Amino acid sequence: MQQLEAESLYAELRNGVRGLMQPGAALVGIWSGGAWLAERLQRDLHLPGGDKGYGVISSMLHRDDFSERGLSAGTGATNLPFAIDGCHVVLIDDVLYTGRTIRAVVNELFDFGRPASVTLAVLVDRGGREMPVSAAFAAAKIVLPAAQRLSLTKSDDGDFAFSVREAA
Amino acid sequence: MLSRRNPQLNAHGELIHLLSIEGLPKAVLTQILDTAGTFLSVNDRDVKKVPLLRGKSVFNLFFENSTRTRTTFEIAAKRLSADVINLDIARSSTAKGESLLDTIANLSAMHADMFIVRHAESGAPYLIAQHVAPHVHVVNAGDGRHAHPTQGLLDMYTIRHFKKDFTQLTVAIVGDIVHSRVARSDIHALTTLGVPEIRAVGPKTLVPGDMAAMGVRVCHRMEDGIKDADVIIMLRLQNERMSGAMLPSAGEFFKSYGLTAEKLALAKPDCIVMHPGPINRGVEIDSAVADGSHSVILPQVTFGIAVRMAVMSTIAGNQA
């Protein structure tokens, strides 16, 4: 497996997202890795609305695996401190894989209003798509065996790192 | 004796039925409360529906009348996109002598996925849970004197909302405790969540000494019971108690155990006053207190829908 250096990939992501921002755009980070990224991006890119001006969104209520896995624990609730109607939403996530989380998150988003557009920026695109979803920007494109789970972690000091786990 | 696994939990310790708070691990309770918080925010959105129970049929089976509780369950189920069927038991086949289990079997044949059951006999939901197919879930909406777990959970949600930390609290439950399923569920939840001081307050006819085995301090004087309390939960006094020779009159009960502003002054200054409803003004609680600044009786109702959404979505997602 290639060595993924989270902090350097973040620097790439920051540049990519800067290019996606337009008037009327806002960041929405997907719990939990995307939310951490969105928090830092909001600050580093000095985006409108101040340090708390970004949104966080949970896929929990719209997931398609509810019958098998039940309600997922450990995610925060959706909190969008701005109107969705007419907004250019930039979704931020750590890892893009099957695309099912993105599908669920977009459904959640539409419960709040009608965005002008929805774009996706991710740290890592690991392929394996099962939905017609693509990222407008990905800091890295890799391939991993299906048995491996890739996710972002954040240390107490706020530093990002990747964790790879064998799926149960 | 063979110790049987708690029928509410599957082999992985996940909740598949909600029958009673007793025996549920703290982590399960906390997770439901956390999930309820999410659903509370859903109830503030324009689109108040989420698709978690879409395609599922929820049957409200109320053998004891209760428009309030049944309505909150109906709203909660519909916000989860479930189909809700309300069964009018009084006029149904059960009134014609069909047994409880036959009723359940017939309804299951109509593809019920979840039963919300209120019954006059303690333990009825356990019998039902034992006899339903593996994919069917049971929620106890109140069985006899035994348990009212969703009320217990929403009471805990209310306390957590206003007081944050359970481990520092003194909670007083006042009134007809021996006949109260709400009191029992509250007591189990409070002990599981680590509340250090729980007091059961009322006359000897309504608060027997062996309640202490449940982890409460029995107080027969109201003044002792609510002194320095952070939370006071007032229970409804039912009229049957006078006919059962347990109390002489509602008036005498109010004199000794009714919550007035004067008695409330014995509790902590930021004490909250709760009541599962419906309240009997002037019997267990003064109007001024029920409508006053300490009362959180109305927020309790709001939290009730979110808590029931959390319960139903939690159990529906777990396999037997």
Added chain:
Amino acid sequence: MKILIRNGRVIDPASGRDEVTDIAIASGRIVSIGQMPDFQAERMIDASGLVVAPGLVDLAARLREPGQEHEGMLESELAAAAAGGVTSLVCLPDTDPVLDEPGLVEMLKFRARKLSRCRLFPLGALTRKLEGATLTEMVELTEAGCVGFSQADVALTDTLVMLRALQYAATHGYTVWLRPQDAALGTGVAAQGAMATRLGLSGVPVIAETIALHTIFELVRVTNARVHLCRLSSAAGVKLLRAAKAEGLPVTADVSIPSLHLTDIDIGYFNPDMRLTPPLRQGADRDALRAALADGTIDALVSDHNPVAEDMKNLPFGEAEPGATGLELLLSLALRWGADSGLPLAQTLARVTVDPVRVLGDAIGSLSTSAGRLVEGGVADVCIFDEGALWAVEPGVLASQGKHTPFAFASTGMALPGRVRATLVAGTVAYEHAPASAR
């Protein structure tokens, strides 16, 4: 038929006999106990490795006839008795119609005799229809075959009626069988205590039993009537019974198999098989009952056999009909109690053989000298069992129509000791588990 029971461990609690030997049976009687070389047996039962005991005498069983046939029938319940090694049983009068007419008693005895499975000793109703108002014709009922008079579980609320009933019974030397439970205090569905409080079940306090006992003992003092106390359930009750016996009052008592082994905690998650009357009490009560049965303060162990139909049991706890099947479990549960208490086998067996016969006294006439015993010249009522065999109580194994019992393997996870291999009543084989070798 001439039968030889060979090589079994013959235990007769009444005489103290405990030896491996033979029993020869002819014309319904025991011809000899011991080697009998000239005996030409038509049938031989090989009892090697088995215990040969007197047939069990059960002082409390409901057969559900007449009137409650959806719950039990004479054929099935007497077959259950035989399968349990019970050769004599006392049945309660709360049938439908109530056993308050001599004609009903005669009919019942006649039907039972034809089945040749078990001797039936009916209790007559103490008051007409058990309503607690007028006395029954006790003399007529005794002539028809009643061995005593009882109110079953229907409490006598009028103390004056109870006084008169005891006076009348005492006139003729009849025994009155009473359950000590106060009517108003006894309406709960479980024993009062921490468990019932936690489960939200209405409780029967111990004083429901002790207040009733005080009343009964006072009435016995003034009438000198013989009273048999049915189904003691509490330590406090045992204490009062001990004092009454020490005082010399003519009282005897029994305890049921559930009360001897289980407590209120066994209700678990509202298991309706635990819905019983008297209700299961706490550990201290069970211990007192066990000790009292061991030292003889309580005279007899009974099955309290009560077959309940499926649809009357599969209900929420408080609505379920109280009662459990028991005839086929009496021996095993006696053995378990005896083993737990460290008692010799003979003493254990005494509580289900010779001691119940002593309670019946001369009400069973000449049978009182040989029922519950193995004695030469006496009736050949025999129970042959395998002391060490374990069995799991499962509905499919039971002969009774009542399949519900708190001792179900599914509830307890415990197999029970003691398996009946053969039962003889009046020298006829009434039950056989596995066909014994014939010669």
